[in-house]
Amino acid sequence: xxxxxxxxxxxxxxxxxxxxxxxxxxxxxxxxxxxxxxxxxxxxxxxxxxxxxxxxxxxxxxxxxxxxxxxxxxxxxxxxxxxxxxxxxxxxxxxxxxxxxxxxxxxxxxxxxxxxxxxxxxxxxxxxxxxxxxxxxxxxxxxxxxxxxxxxxxxxxxxxxxxxxxxxxxxxxxxxxxxxxxxxxxxxxxxxxxxxxxxxxxxxxxxxxxxxxxxxxxxxxxxxxxxxxxxxxxxxxxxxxxxxxxxxxxxxxxxxxxxxxxxxxxxxxxxxxxxxxxxxxxxxxxxxxxxxxxxxxxxxxxxxxxxxxxxxxxxxxxxxxxxxxxxxxxxxxxxxxxxxxxxxxxxxxxxxxxxxxxxxxxxxxxxxxxxxxxxxxxxxxxxxxxxxxxxxx
Numbered sequence: 001x002x003x004x005x006x007x008x009x010x011x012x013x014x015x016x017x018x019x020x021x022x023x024x025x026x027x028x029x030x031x032x033x034x035x036x037x038x039x040x041x042x043x044x045x046x047x048x049x050x051x052x053x054x055x056x057x058x059x060x061x062x063x064x065x066x067x068x069x070x071x072x073x074x075x076x077x078x079x080x081x082x083x084x085x086x087x088x089x090x091x092x093x094x095x096x097x098x099x100x101x102x103x104x105x106x107x108x109x110x111x112x113x114x115x116x117x118x119x120x121x122x123x124x125x126x127x128x129x130x131x132x133x134x135x136x137x138x139x140x141x142x143x144x145x146x147x148x149x150x151x152x153x154x155x156x157x158x159x160x161x162x163x164x165x166x167x168x169x170x171x172x173x174x175x176x177x178x179x180x181x182x183x184x185x186x187x188x189x190x191x192x193x194x195x196x197x198x199x200x201x202x203x204x205x206x207x208x209x210x211x212x213x214x215x216x217x218x219x220x221x222x223x224x225x226x227x228x229x230x231x232x233x234x235x236x237x238x239x240x241x242x243x244x245x246x247x248x249x250x251x252x253x254x255x256x257x258x259x260x261x262x263x264x265x266x267x268x269x270x271x272x273x274x275x276x277x278x279x280x281x282x283x284x285x286x287x288x289x290x291x292x293x294x295x296x297x298x299x300x301x302x303x304x305x306x307x308x309x310x311x312x313x314x315x316x317x318x319x320x321x322x323x324x325x326x327x328x329x330x331x332x333x334x335x336x337x338x339x340x341x342x343x344x345x346x347x348x349x350x351x352x353x354x355x356x357x358x359x360x361x362x363x364x365x366x367x368x369x370x371x372x373x374x375x376x377x378x379x380x381x382x383x384x385x386x387x388x389x390x391x392x393x
Contacts (some may be wrong), residue, residue: 033177039098041091046356049095052119053140056110058377065180065377066173066265068129070278074120077279079216096215098352099375102141103199103208110377111141113352130377142350145207148292148343154293156301157345159286159361160308168268168317168366169235169275171310172373176378190378191310198303201277205295208304210287210373213354217280217365233365237276244269264315271316277368282363283371284354286317286345311374323361 065248082092097118100111114122123135147153162168173179176189201206219230245261261269289304291297312318325342332338344359353359 029030038091041089042093043091045091045093050116051113051314051352052116052137053111053113054119054123055136055138056112056126057134057136059130061132062130062377062379064130064377065178066372067179069372069376072122072125073214073281073368074279075121075370076114076206077216077281078118081218093356094215094218096213096352096355096359099212099214099371100193101375103200103202103206104141105204105206106200106202108196108199110143111138124205133377147289147346152292153290154296155325155342155346156289156304157229157286157325157342157349158305158321159284159323159345160319161318161362161364162317162364163312164237164317165240166233166280167240167272169271169367170317170319170370170373171313172369173376174369191373192378193377194310195307196378198307202300203291203295203297206289206291206297206300208287208289208300209349210307211285211349211352212371213282213352214366214371215283215355215363216266217282226388234278237272241269241272242315244272268315276371278362278367278369280367281371282355282364283366284361284363286349288346288349307376311370341369 001046076097078095081087081094082090086092095115097115097282098111098113102109102111112122126133145153147155162170171191172192176191178190196211202208213239217233219232221231221233221236279295285308287304289300303326308319310387323341324343325338325345327338348354349358351359354361355363
């Protein structure tokens with residue numbers, strides 16, 4: 001009798017499973033086909049995009065503050081989204097740019113990788129803000145490294161994220177006073193000099209690559225009280241400011257909010273409001289250290305991981321590692337995960353991939369002031385011996 005009940009139960013379960021498959025299997029196949037089609041048309045669209053890598057050679061003297069770089073960065077801001085037909089049938093996606101600071105054997109280079117459609121705009125902005133510099137299209141330096149083809153090189157990589165929500169700003173050049181023009185260049189405190197000194201200290205066979213991938217910020221934050229609507233980072237900032245200032249829906253509470261918040265809280269709220277008053281970019285930052293196995297210097301890895309630490313503040317925002325090529329032994333006893341991650345982060349760097357599959361990551365938002373802080377052309381205060389400058393126009 002017990003077996004009869006068990007058999008009947010198994011039969012009912014099997015029948016229910018078959019009935020479920022009848023309805024869910026076609027839906028699953030449709031979803032899989034749609035995802036495969038979306039990946040195909042997106043890859044086809046991106047394969048037709050013409051990219052150019054521009055090297056920027058700096059003049060001997062630069063007297064402009066990073067504010068000039070803010071104006072240049074606006075040329076990379078391409079707002080607007082493709083409509084649903086272009087996105088799902090034509091595979092169109094919003095395009096991005098890459099700001100790159102590279103040291104090859106201690107020689108420091110500034111690169112910008114952009115699409116050919118905005119090349120004239122970017123170059124005109126560069127020449128207008130920095131007379132005397134030179135811009136040249138060059139062969140991509142990533143093709144000169146055979147990390148994937150040979151086993152003689154070692155690689156360490158790290159990708160960064162923000163330690164707090166996007167609207168909280170990092171420490172910028174304005175906080176360092178670099179927006180002002182001091183009487184003497186040597187009194188200028190440029191936070192980027194520490195990074196340049198590290199890059200210039202590399203040995204002949206060592207390389208450090210740093211890329212900042214940027215794309216106009218889009219609405220991807222959940223709206224408060226809305227199920228399906230998305231808001232931009234400015235709306236997220238409003239929620240943060242209201243929370244800091246202890247505001248609520250009651251008008252009386254709004255009137256008393258200024259007296260309820262401490263001076264420190266008001267300063268943070270003002271910093272957030274100032275941050276979102278400028279153009280914002282969805283960003284991704286990654287750095288790689290590549291060297292022959294017999295020339296590997298592990299101290300470089302520590303220096304590379306802390307290359308952005310000077311922009312961190314305890315009460316506002318800062319950078320920290322999100323993905324790295326380091327595991328504890330118990331996480332990867334055979335080393336397979338580490339090998340795969342190293343190959344993936346190298347491929348992602350070479351393809352400048354961050355915003356779309358197969359190397360999709362969650363971006364964070366930096367405004368033009370923050371971007372100009374971590375990527376600008378330094379003045380004579382950056383006296384790095386291997387940092388070549390043009391001697392004349």
